């Protein structure tokens with residue numbers, strides 16, 4: 197459920213008509229709903245009630261400072277995957293003890309920065325990383341808490357580009373090697389094993405792969421404890437999917453996911469961490485865009501929008517579906533016609549949808565891409581020297597620009613000219 201609903205024929209974000217934001221900010225823009233972000237965070241928090249736990253928002257999904265502050269105020273932890281994300285989390289006021297550091301390529305600088313600023317744990321993804329961590333922490337006179345990310349070789353049944361839990365993926369260490377790697381970890385200075393980490397992929401719409409992975413983690417927990425390791429924390433990753441096509445998708449809810457966690461690992465007495473990103477931010481954000489032209493092609497009609505693949509890359513990159521709705525509510529029974537919905541970027545990949553059935557639209561009409569809050573603004577670029585799309589946050593009946601659209605001058609002035617030119 198989200199807080200983007202039609203009222204009196206117009207699409208609102210909470211109590212603000214989106215057309216009002218468009219008039220003030222211009223299009224395209226991303227808009228997020230505070231109430232929806234908060235609701236989604238709480239669903240996870242409540243799903244784990246009764247177990248010691250921390251919901252670490254995977255901020256790669258949407259990492260604007262205002263979004264991080266909104267979630268941090270509710271007690272959220274953060275899952276970060278780069279020095280930049282760590283800095284963002286800290287800048288938003290998240291204490292180090294609520295930040296977990298994931299990712300296969302942490303550099304020495306990333307590690308040193310997190311050790312200096314405080315960190316809940318590093319989720320270690322390889323033996324070489326573990327050695328570097330041990331070295332850097334020892335040199336700083338610190339002890340780094342770690343989990344080791346295991347790769348359970350489970351098929352997440354999601355898009356190949358976002359599946360991470362199969363043995364051919366670059367993530368984690370093979371679960372079969374885990375006991376040997378934990379033994380190695382126990383012998384290294386500067387690190388302390390606190391648990392196990394697993395994350396098998398994103399946009400999972402079935403609980404079965406989670407169940408398979410978590411059962412393997414439960415079994416490993418017992419084995420490692422028998423080997424003498426104090427496994428007290430399980431980081432179960434993120435990945436729960438959202439409905440992108442509202443009309444025919446109903447993925448499992450956080451409460452079902454919480455029950456699954458309880459059933460598979462609840463008996464172990466471990467503190468539970470989860471790292472949801474998409475489910476918190478995805479349906480809490482829209483991309484609003486204006487129709488520039490309606491163009492009649494040989495055998496089809498094109499809706500040419502002012503948003504493009506550089507603003508929302510998911511359709512081009514993952515063949516992702518986003519519901520696209522007009523800001524003015526279509527009347528019941530209104531005729532629908534097929535459009536190819538495209539952006540202005542100079543490549544055919546800049547296509548959001550083909551043959552999409554829509555009410556008839558005209559130049560200057562506004563449309564919204566639903567489910568664009570996660571992996572939308574964060575994956576945007578300035579390709580074609582299109583300004584980075586601005587972001588707006590709504591709370592009740594007011595809104596604020598939380599990242600302004602850069603001017604052309606600002607964009608150009610980021611370049612520097614070498615002295616020989």
Ligand code: LLP
Nearest residue numbers: 254298395398399434435471472473474571
């Ligand atoms: N934890 C780790 C270690 C991850 O790699 C990810 C996502 C998450 C948590 C959060 O997963 P979520 O709950 O959001 O599914 N750009 C792609 C998605 C990439 C996901 C990468 N890792 C997309 O637009 O679909």
